[in-house]
Amino acid sequence: MNDHTPDARPGGHPGGQDRAEPGDELLAAFFEEHRGRLHAVAYRMLGSAAEADDAVQESWLRVSRAGTDGVENPGGWLTTIVSRVCLNMLRSRTQRREDPLDIRLPEPVIAKPEGENPEYQAVLADSVGLAMLIVLETLSPAERLAFVLHDLFAMPFEEIAPIVDRTPAATRQLASRARRRVQGTPVPDADITRQRKVVDAFRAAARDGDFEGLIAVLDPEVVVRSDTGGPGPVQVSRGVEQVARNAITYSRLAASVRPALVNGMAGFVSLGADGSPYSVLAFTIHEGRIVEIDALGGDRLRSLDLAVLDD
Template sequence: MTTPDQLAARFEEHRPHLRAVAYRMLGSLAEAEDAVQEGWLRLSRADAGEVGNLGGWLTTVVGRVCLDMLRSRKSRREDPFGDFAPEPILSRPGGVDPEQEALLTDSVGLALLVVLETLSPAERLAFVLHDMFGLSFEAIAPIVDRSTAAARQLASRARRRVQETVVTPDPDLARQREVVDAFLAAARGGDFEALVSVLDPGIVMRIDGPIAALVGPETIASRAIMFAGGPDRVAVPLLVNGVAGMLSVDDGKPFTLMAYTVVDGKVVAIDAISDPARLAALDLAFLDL
């Protein structure tokens, strides 16, 4: 018979995996923790002796909890354009902290999370659990109350949306940083041509989520120069979900957070957070602002 302490220890072994599942499903660290905790509560009330594959059982349970949370989130929205924007994971420029590694495997950048937010809850669950964590469609089908074939189709639709929108950044963080530094220097110097030269022709800049977006190097270069700011505004380098990013600080206060997707030496996407409430909620203690 499994004692409560033994059950808790077994659950803790799976916690990093469950947090990773929930973060991809919800795009929020706080909500991911809530979903994982609900998974523990359901396990503590279940007959653990009847659970053969604890990891698979917990993944299914947390997936179902996340699905309910996503459906509740969407049903509460009064403004159809007030889409939820994902919460970034911030790290020092030198690398991702060890406890963040499980959350950020498979290049879970803001760009991917933004696209996942445009999917239906069922599509998101099918894609995340199958494509990212290898859960079978036979296991996914009862979670979304669909047939196995329908669950496979949900993931297929989601996969097409992701493949059409999300690109994989260059793996060399040093090279990413060089390109981002060139972008910042050109913006600060008001050098329009130099700024355009580091931007991909198809660049997209998403601001505070999936709705507001700018497209094209000329449009984005003009905006970057306009908002480069004066001498009191400084650019603090950091990693945003594992890619080169920058926090713009004005008079000691966060002004804009940006994550840059760099491919073949060009910036192909910028995901920006400028909403004061979202900036205020960021954990920036490690920057010593």
């Protein structure tokens, strides 16, 4: 994924306070070599591209102060540093949250639906389905870290244990508890073209008020989550009939839509009459039917990079 701001690179802070000196060029190059993996770890840990950028930048500041003398496993060392930063951020987030159920939808990565180019590939490298990210949001910080590092990045428990200040056996249990939660997450169909056909059929049926057409593409137990960034919990709708009726109602608010990849999966951005985005819809499609829809609107759109969809 591309960084959101130009100062997210090593030494890029305004004023030059953290700028690498010429003698540090090798250190900066060393960090850049691993930046993609670090951002991927941070995004899965935090569920926010902007916060992942912050975590990677903070990791660079720590690396630039510590240097690499005596480091035998550079990749593992850097992963440990960014993981400690993310763990601190998750703990701080948990302490600020007044209601343990007040969980926002993760911040998705938006990309054009076409274009096999390096930028597109970078987005896919950093993407993970929103369905899994939503489950990860319900885990404790230590459970999330243990699961992400071990199950998604194959880091041994012996290396994870010092980060969460537990024994390897206890760390294994953290990952096991997290895994049981994640195992109920629907596995999305992998074929993007087939995903797009289902999403397009949903969009056309909603636009035309075709209730039966919507029933045909929605799973009987479909779940819709809507997050506008306002006070209160995320709004949840369940069941095929209610979701179909709501889809027909809300489709009338959209003057047009822009197809998009949302975390590497087929979705779209709805535009108002003035051409400005008012919602992003992400779909989880399993065995040819929509099982989950995650909608972001209102204040939640402010942090998303929707300019990537512009021609």
